[in-house]
Amino acid sequence: MTMTETIKKDSTLIECLNYLDDSIELYKDRVSKLEKLNKPNRKQEAWKYFPLKKLNNLPKNKGKKVTTTIQTGDQLDFINGFLTQSIDIDGVEINLSDTFNNRLNVVHEENPFTSLNTLTNNETVFINVTKKVLTPLKIRFHNDETDTIYTDPKLIITCKENSSIDILVTHEGNDTDSLENSSFKFNVEENAELNYLSIKTATRSIQESIEINCAANTYVNASYIVPSTTVSRHDAEVNLNGSNSKCYLNGLGILKSEESFTFKTRVHHRVEECESYQHFKNILSGKSMAEYNGLVEVYKDAQLTDSYQLNRNLILSDTAKAFSRPQLRIFADDVKCSHGSTTGQIEESEILYLMSRGLTRTQAHAILVFGFADEVLESSKCKFAHDEVRILLKESLKSLS
Amino acid sequence: MIEIKDLHVKIEEEDVEIIKGLSLTINKGETHAIMGPNGSGKSTLSKVLAGDEQYEITSGDILVNGESILELDATERALMGIFLAFQYPVEIPGVNNASFLRMAYNAKQQHEDKEEIDPIDFEEYLDSKLELVGMSKDFKERPVNFGFSGGEKKRNEILQMAVLNPIFNILDETDSGLDIDALKGVADAVNKLRANENCFLLITHYQRLLDYIVPDIVHVMVDGKIIETGDKSLALELDKKGYDFILEKQD
Numbered sequence: 001m002t003m004t005e006t007i008k009k010d011s012t013l014i015e016c017l018n019y020l021d022d023s024i025e026l027y028k029d030r031v032s033k034l035e036k037l038n039k040p041n042r043k044q045e046a047w048k049y050f051p052l053k054k055l056n057n058l059p060k061n062k063g064k065k066v067t068t069t070i071q072t073g074d075q076l077d078f079i080n081g082f083l084t085q086s087i088d089i090d091g092v093e094i095n096l097s098d099t100f101n102n103r104l105n106v107v108h109e110e111n112p113f114t115s116l117n118t119l120t121n122n123e124t125v126f127i128n129v130t131k132k133v134l135t136p137l138k139i140r141f142h143n144d145e146t147d148t149i150y151t152d153p154k155l156i157i158t159c160k161e162n163s164s165i166d167i168l169v170t171h172e173g174n175d176t177d178s179l180e181n182s183s184f185k186f187n188v189e190e191n192a193e194l195n196y197l198s199i200k201t202a203t204r205s206i207q208e209s210i211e212i213n214c215a216a217n218t219y220v221n222a223s224y225i226v227p228s229t230t231v232s233r234h235d236a237e238v239n240l241n242g243s244n245s246k247c248y249l250n251g252l253g254i255l256k257s258e259e260s261f262t263f264k265t266r267v268h269h270r271v272e273e274c275e276s277y278q279h280f281k282n283i284l285s286g287k288s289m290a291e292y293n294g295l296v297e298v299y300k301d302a303q304l305t306d307s308y309q310l311n312r313n314l315i316l317s318d319t320a321k322a323f324s325r326p327q328l329r330i331f332a333d334d335v336k337c338s339h340g341s342t343t344g345q346i347e348e349s350e351i352l353y354l355m356s357r358g359l360t361r362t363q364a365h366a367i368l369v370f371g372f373a374d375e376v377l378e379s380s381k382c383k384f385a386h387d388e389v390r391i392l393l394k395e396s397l398k399s400l401s
Numbered sequence: 402m403i404e405i406k407d408l409h410v411k412i413e414e415e416d417v418e419i420i421k422g423l424s425l426t427i428n429k430g431e432t433h434a435i436m437g438p439n440g441s442g443k444s445t446l447s448k449v450l451a452g453d454e455q456y457e458i459t460s461g462d463i464l465v466n467g468e469s470i471l472e473l474d475a476t477e478r479a480l481m482g483i484f485l486a487f488q489y490p491v492e493i494p495g496v497n498n499a500s501f502l503r504m505a506y507n508a509k510q511q512h513e514d515k516e517e518i519d520p521i522d523f524e525e526y527l528d529s530k531l532e533l534v535g536m537s538k539d540f541k542e543r544p545v546n547f548g549f550s551g552g553e554k555k556r557n558e559i560l561q562m563a564v565l566n567p568i569f570n571i572l573d574e575t576d577s578g579l580d581i582d583a584l585k586g587v588a589d590a591v592n593k594l595r596a597n598e599n600c601f602l603l604i605t606h607y608q609r610l611l612d613y614i615v616p617d618i619v620h621v622m623v624d625g626k627i628i629e630t631g632d633k634s635l636a637l638e639l640d641k642k643g644y645d646f647i648l649e650k651q652d
Contacts, residue, residue: 348455353491355475356451356484357501357561358508367496371544374495378544 019062019120019150037112037119046110046235049291049323051260054205054231059179062120063149075138076125081151081180083125091131091163097124111235113207117183121154129163129192136166136384141180142202148177156185157194159218164193166382171202176230178204185211188218190242196222197382199389205231214274216242223250223380225389226261227396233262240267240274240302251280252376254396255288255320264293265309269302269335278309281376283369284320285400291323296337298330305332309339314346314372316400346372369397402600403427403569408461410442410449410625419445421625422461427569432601434611436636437622438644443604444488446622447573450602451485452478465569480512484567486558488574492546498557499527499541502564509565530563534590552583559590570594571602576610588613608640621647 039055040047063080070086076094077085086094127137143149159165171180180202188194192215200206206229212220226232238247253261267276282290292311313322326339346368354364373393377386403426410420419442427433437443449456450463452475462469470478493501506526507517518526524541531538536556546554555575562570572591576584591614595601603614611619611633619636621629621644629635629647639647 350491350493352448352451352453352475353487354493356479356487357505357565358476358479358512359505360476360508361474363504363508367493367501371493371495374544378494 019116019152037115040112044110046264046293049289050233050262051231051258051289054260057177059148059150059177061147061149063143063145063151063178066144075140078139078141078151078153079144080149081141081153081182082123087137089133089135089137091129091133092137092165093126093128093130095126095128097126098122111207111209113181113233114183114209114235117152117154117181117209120150120181121152121183124154124156127155127157129157129159129165131160131163133163133165136168136382139167139169141169141171141182142173143175143178143204145175148175148179150179150181152181152183154183154185156187158187159189159192159194161189162191163189164195166195166384167197168382168385169196169198171198171200171204171206173202173204175202175204179207180204181207183209186213186220186222188212188214188220188245190215191217193219194221195381196220197380197385197389198222198224199385199392200224200226200232201228201392203228203230206233208232208234210234210236212236212238212247214238214240214242214245214247216244218242218245220246221248221250221379221381223248223376223382224252224263225377225380225393226251226253227392228254228399229259229261231260233260233264235264236266238265238267238276240269240276241271243271243273246275247277248379249276249278249280250376250379251292252373253282253284253290254373254393254400255282255284255286255290256400257286258288259286260289260291262291262293264291265295267294267296267307269296269298269305269307269332271299272302273304274302275306277307278311278326279376279379280310281312281314281372282322283314283316283373283397283400284322285316287317287319289321289323291325292341293323293325293327294339295327295329296339298328298332298335298337300331302332303334305335305337307335307337311339311341312372313343314369315343316345316369366397369400370394373397402429402466403602404462404464404467406462406464408446408449408463409459410445410456411459413455413457418459419456419625420449423622423626425620425627427600427602429600430595430597431618432595432603432614432616433618433620434603434605434616434636435620435622435627436605436608436639439606441622442625443622444573447485447571447602447604450478450483450569450571451475452483476508479565479567480509482568484562484565484570486555486562486570486572486575488577490546490554490558492544492549494544494547496545497542498545498560499524501545502527502561505561506564527564530560533563533593534560535586536560551578552580552586555579555583555587556590559587559594563590563594566599568599569602570599571604573604574606575603576605576607584610585613608636611636623648
């Protein structure tokens with residue numbers, strides 16, 4: 001039996017073999033690891049509510065590089081998962097590496113897609129922010145192929161000491177059956193500030209893994225707005241490694257028909273006097289599904305931790321489902337940790353308030369739903385993008401009614 | 402102007418009567434106050450007048466300028482000039498005060514077959530009302546009631562009242578949660594809005610509010626009915642002797 005046949009027999013993520021775009025011989029070490037990479041199943045806590053049947057038909061091929069020359073423009077552009085356009089912003093360095101993934105720990109315990117990204121990615125993009133940058137950095141991901149494809153962008157963003165930057169990421173495109181399996185790693189060094197806003201309007205599925213490592217005295221605000229999706233899963237891991245660091249995670253999903261949105265967070269308070277705040281909201285209609293699975297872990301030495309998790313779901317149909325699991329694991333004895341969760345409809349008392357000002361029931365409902373969504377956007381510090389995102393939110397909410 | 406005739410109200414899905422035969426007439430230019438202990442049905446009355454659909458009117462009628470409003474929903478009632486300043490104003494993140502007020506103002510304009518107001522003209526109009534109510538211009542950009550203090554929320558209700566210029570103003574426990582300075586500020590604004598063309602119904606537990614907004618007539622409501630009506634002195638007497646004295650008088 002050849003190696004390929006053995007793998008075909010044993011590996012449940014066998015489709016992914018095609019994603020190794022060079023000869024299998026060359027990537028022997030990766031293939032052997034891919035062999036062990038099983039598809040997620042219901043028995044795994046992290047995948048309990050995920051619509052697994054949507055993983056049945058993964059795209060057969062990986063996206064191709066459209067160009068070998070990288071242009072310079074006003075934003076970073078990724079086509080089919082590969083960098084095609086760079087930028088020239090003072091204080092921002094962009095580098096590519098094709099060997100990086102060999103140095104990473106391949107097997108991710110809870111998410112095989114994170115491991116898959118490491119195995120299949122051939123080109124990692126490194127972004128170093130070296131000073132306080134006033135121009136926002138915009139990054140766009142889109143595909144140019146009509147066939148369904150798998151893409152695996154990997155970005156490692158380092159905010160050097162005392163630097164600051166606003167980053168806007170957009171995932172665009174009408175490519176329903178494709179899969180974007182992206183990986184973002186942020187290293188935020190001492191006294192640095194990172195404001196990050198990710199907007200997904202693409203119809204392709206997204207499996208995204210996010211790792212944020214915070215040194216002392218850092219500020220991170222990462223917000224995820226998903227105005228439309230098919231399947232969207234974001235696994236975020238935050239390590240508060242230096243004291244006095246603050247991390248805000250915000251997320252909003254607007255879901256209709258059979259769409260699904262999962263946000264899994266793991267925030268590790270490893271040292272004292274750090275703060276983390278999570279604010280995740282979903283608006284669900286049709287037969288859609290949303291899951292918030294958050295865990296804040298406070299380590300023994302992380303005294304004076306302050307953390308809060310809030311998950312709110314607004315259900316607009318009888319058939320939509322929301323799963324809310326804010327969790328705490330605390331090993332220190334002097335901390336302030338709490339969480340909240342609400343799932344329900346718009347309150348009649350709120351409708352009455354607006355109607356009593358002369359607005360119709362329909363207008364009142366629309367305003368309240370928009371307000372529910374906008375609160376998450378307001379939590380994002382990338383203010384320069386808010387007006388444009390509001391337009392997207394309004395369009396998306398219209399499509400629910 | 403406003404005539405409530407032998408009104409009986411229960412909660413839509415329960416068989417509990419809350420208002421048990423209430424009658425009241427408020428003429429143009431008048432300010433009435435309804436006082437009463439907790440659970441007497443005061444707030445229910447204010448919501449019923451505004452058109453809250455969770456209450457069912459089992460008998461009686463509410464007339465505005467001779468026309469019954471029972472068949473009108475909350476929107477239609479607002480457009481005809483009924484305004485309720487809520488005890489607990491709703492927070493609306495995402496919509497700033499100025500846009501919201503312009504939306505409400507234009508809904509009324511449209512209802513009266515008038516042209517919608519130009520945003521710049523509205524800005525000027527709104528500034529004059531902010532000044533009247535004693536609010537800073539910052540409130541135009543802030544989301545409606547979102548992150549407002551208790552006092553700011555109540556003041557914002559009066560701002561909405563000033564902008565929409567209703568004919569029948571109901572203030573449901575506008576004094577609750579206000580310190581004395583905030584209460585004075587709100588009362589001053591209300592007094593400026595009192596005119597011959599409109600009327601007011603103040604709903605309150607305490608006499609304190611009536612020191613600043615002096616009513617023409619004071620009613621005492623107990624167990625879903627008005628059991629005593631008098632002038633301002635009735636409120637003072639209640640304040641001294643408590644509601645028991647009225648109940649004893651009834652017995």
